[in-house]
Structure formats: C-alpha cells, structure tokens
Amino acid sequence: MPLAHAGSDDAASYPDKPIRIVVAYGVGGVADNIGRVLAAGLTQALGQSVYVDNRGGGGGTIGATIVAKAAPDGYTLLLTSPPMIAVAPLLIPDLYYNPKKDFAPIGTFATTPxxxxxxxxxxxxxxxxxxxxxxxxxxxxxxxxxxxxxxxxxxxxxxxxxxxxxxxxxxxxxxxxxxxxxxxxxxxxxxxxxxxxxxxxxxxxxxxxxxxxxxxxxxxxxxxxxxxxxxxxxxTMQFWMGLEGPAGLPAGVVAKLNAAMHAAMKSPLVIRSLEHLGAQPFLTSPAEFGALQERDIARYKPLVREIGLHAAN
The missing domain is CATH 3.40.190.10 (Periplasmic binding protein-like II)
Incomplete structure (x- = not known):
C-alpha cells in the first residue's frame, strides 16, 4: 500500500510518474543488484514505478554527474556510496560535481562490509x-x-x-x-x-x-x-549505500522518499533479498546521512593524501 503524503505541498502529488535511480556502475554488479532490490521496495512503498538506470564509468563519477545536473524534482536519484562521495573528489581534481554542494542526502538503506x-x-x-x-x-x-x-x-x-x-x-x-x-x-x-x-x-x-x-x-x-x-x-570500514537527489530537492520530497526507504526495508522480501546479496538494512535520516558523509570525508582525506593515491589511468 502506498505511503501517506509527507505533509508538504512539495510532496502532495509526488510521485506522479516513474522515478529513475541512477546506478553509476554496470549491470550485474553489487551496486546494480542492490539498487534493483531498493527500486522494487520503493515501487511497492510509493505506488509508482521506480527503475534502475545503469550509467557506469569513471569509478561512479559519470552517474553522479548526471544526477548532480538533473532537475531537483525527485524523479532522478543517485545510488551513492563512500567512493563516489568521499574518495573520488580527492583523486580527480576536475570532477564535475561537488559532493557537499551538489546533492541532497535522502538516507542510507544498506551496508555491505x-x-x-x-x-x-x-x-x-x-x-x-x-x-x-x-x-x-x-x-x-x-x-x-x-x-x-x-x-x-x-x-x-x-x-x-x-x-x-x-x-x-x-x-x-x-x-x-x-x-x-x-x-x-x-x-x-x-x-x-x-x-x-x-x-x-x-x-x-x-x-x-x-x-x-x-x-x-x-x-x-x-x-x-x-x-x-x-x-x-x-x-573496520563501513561500506554503506544510500540515496541522494540533486541539490535543491524539496524537503517534502526528501521526507517522503526517506519514509519510503524505511517502509521498504521492513519488507521481509526486501530483507531476504539483501541478505542473499550479502547486505543488511542500514537506515538513516537525511540529517544523519549528511553527518555520516562528513565523517567519511574527514576520515578518508588524510588517508588518501598520506598514502599518495592517484586516479588510475
């Protein structure tokens, strides 16, 4: 059964068309498989089709750039993870997105150690x-x-x-x-x-x-x-997967999507599907997700600098 409205004018009619989740990696990989589990769970929770769009390449940065430049209307979202947010900006100086400014955190939903x-x-x-x-x-x-x-x-x-x-x-x-x-x-x-x-x-x-x-x-x-x-x-290293939208995503839409993620992660079928893939539910609020990203950026930056990592050719 679809979720109730999030109580914001921005979310009153959302979603009224299919939602695209950009997975910045190829078909058949871990991110793709887990992204499809999330999409199925969100489809059930929102009562609207949610589908995966694979845009691989650049260590995840090509897909992230697509979402960063998309309209902030809630219909183009990004499946994101630590390498795209906390590591790639340190390795690629001319990156086309700023992980702190160009995205609106919605929440994490899974962890895959x-x-x-x-x-x-x-x-x-x-x-x-x-x-x-x-x-x-x-x-x-x-x-x-x-x-x-x-x-x-x-x-x-x-x-x-x-x-x-x-x-x-x-x-x-x-x-x-x-x-x-x-x-x-x-x-x-x-x-x-x-x-x-x-x-x-x-x-x-x-x-x-x-x-x-x-x-x-x-x-x-x-x-x-x-x-x-x-x-x-x-x-230890926590490898989370989360959902973000372009910066400027209306607060009501963010709240509705976060609530849908929580509802999806309560589904026995979704939980079993994640476990089969080696993942476990890991839910955060938008604010908690933003704080988690900040902590990861702060943790990995000195490590990347100290060991002298450079982007692969």
Whole structure:
C-alpha cells in the first residue's frame, strides 16, 4: 500500500510518474543488484514505478554527474556510496560535481562490509597469522588485490597496512572480478572486496576467508570473525549505500522518499533479498546521512593524501 503524503505541498502529488535511480556502475554488479532490490521496495512503498538506470564509468563519477545536473524534482536519484562521495573528489581534481554542494542526502538503506580473503596455499588462516606472515617469511612479497585505486577494497588494505604496521603491495584492478583469477592462482596474495562479490569464490573453496572488515559478523558467513574480534578495530570500514537527489530537492520530497526507504526495508522480501546479496538494512535520516558523509570525508582525506593515491589511468 502506498505511503501517506509527507505533509508538504512539495510532496502532495509526488510521485506522479516513474522515478529513475541512477546506478553509476554496470549491470550485474553489487551496486546494480542492490539498487534493483531498493527500486522494487520503493515501487511497492510509493505506488509508482521506480527503475534502475545503469550509467557506469569513471569509478561512479559519470552517474553522479548526471544526477548532480538533473532537475531537483525527485524523479532522478543517485545510488551513492563512500567512493563516489568521499574518495573520488580527492583523486580527480576536475570532477564535475561537488559532493557537499551538489546533492541532497535522502538516507542510507544498506551496508555491505568488505571481507579479506587469501590464496588457499598461503599459511594464513587469521588476521594475526597474516600480520606475522607479512612481517616474517612473506615480508616484501605480500600483495593485495582490489577493485581499483580508491575503491573501498583498496582503502581497506591501506588502512590495515597502517593499523597493523605491515607493507602489503596494493594491486588495483579495473574491477574486482578481474583480480580474483590472480588471487586464486597465487599471483596475488590477498583480496579485499565486498561480501556479495566474494561469496561465490568462498563457497567454491577457491579463496580462504580471513576476516570481515566490520564490527559485526555477516549472517552469510557466521564463522568468519570481524576485525574488531581479531584485535584491529581501527581497520573496520563501513561500506554503506544510500540515496541522494540533486541539490535543491524539496524537503517534502526528501521526507517522503526517506519514509519510503524505511517502509521498504521492513519488507521481509526486501530483507531476504539483501541478505542473499550479502547486505543488511542500514537506515538513516537525511540529517544523519549528511553527518555520516562528513565523517567519511574527514576520515578518508588524510588517508588518501598520506598514502599518495592517484586516479588510475
């Protein structure tokens, strides 16, 4: 049943036509799959069609630019995540959008923690063993793959390097899917990636799960400990997914969309679909979402500067 009106003139007739969610990545990826779950949930909650429009490229910046320049009427929205908001502006000086000025935060709806996996031939079964190995027999020869420079996988590895005092060499790929064959073959030691992208390789026994880079275990991998449990709470990294619109989005429309997200995340079907993808509901208000973005920007900026990350060519 559609939600009641949000109590604002701006939202009184909204929505009266289909809503587009721009997913700034390709079809079939984690963001695309989770975005489609959200779209289905919002369609049910709003009583109006909500659909995904994939606009991949530029590490998410092409899709973000499209939304930043769209009319602030609530019919073009952006599925957003930390790399697009907190990292890309630090790597790309001529970015066509300002994450602080060009978007209206609506709210987060899900979190998908990263996981660290290892080549199965390595004598590493825990985070403590990884640190000992990287400081001992594997010193100077330990590497980690990620889905690209500045991706959450890349930052997870860099954060662990700093936290544990080790020196794993980052090997960025254009996508995480391209990195897994090298990890499986032993050409790269480890991989940091989201649980949804990694789950199939773990279940097939092609890589060994070491630790979830969060403060809570994943219900999909209940036997894999967290970085907090392993004694490295500073290595945790929250990978959220949220929804934003162009700056100037009417407050009534923002409120109605946030309420619809909360309603969608209460659906047993939506919850099961997210869990199947390795994600969990994570809801915030527009104000809380804005504050979360500010915290992430403040956290990642010194890290990106310190380790000298640059955009991939």
């Amino acid at each position: 990263n996981i660290l996996v290892a080549n199965t031939a390595l004598p590493v079964h825990s985070l403590a063993e990884l640190v000992s190995y990287a400081k001992g027999p594997g010193k100077g020869d330990v590497s980690f793959a990620s889905g690209g420079t500045g991706s959450t996988g890349d930052l997870s590895g860099q954060i662990l390097n700093r936290t544990a005092g080790i020196d794993m060499t980052p090997i960025p790929y254009r996508s995480s899917a391209l990195g897994f064959p090298d990890v499986i073959a032993g050409r790269v030691s480890f991989m940091f990636d989201s649980i949804p992208s990694t789950l199939g390789f773990i279940r097939a026994g092609q890589v060994r799960p070491i630790v979830v880079m969060s403060d809570q275990r994943s219900p999909l991998l209940p036997n894999v400990p967290t970085a907090v449990e392993e004694g490295y709470p500073a290595a």
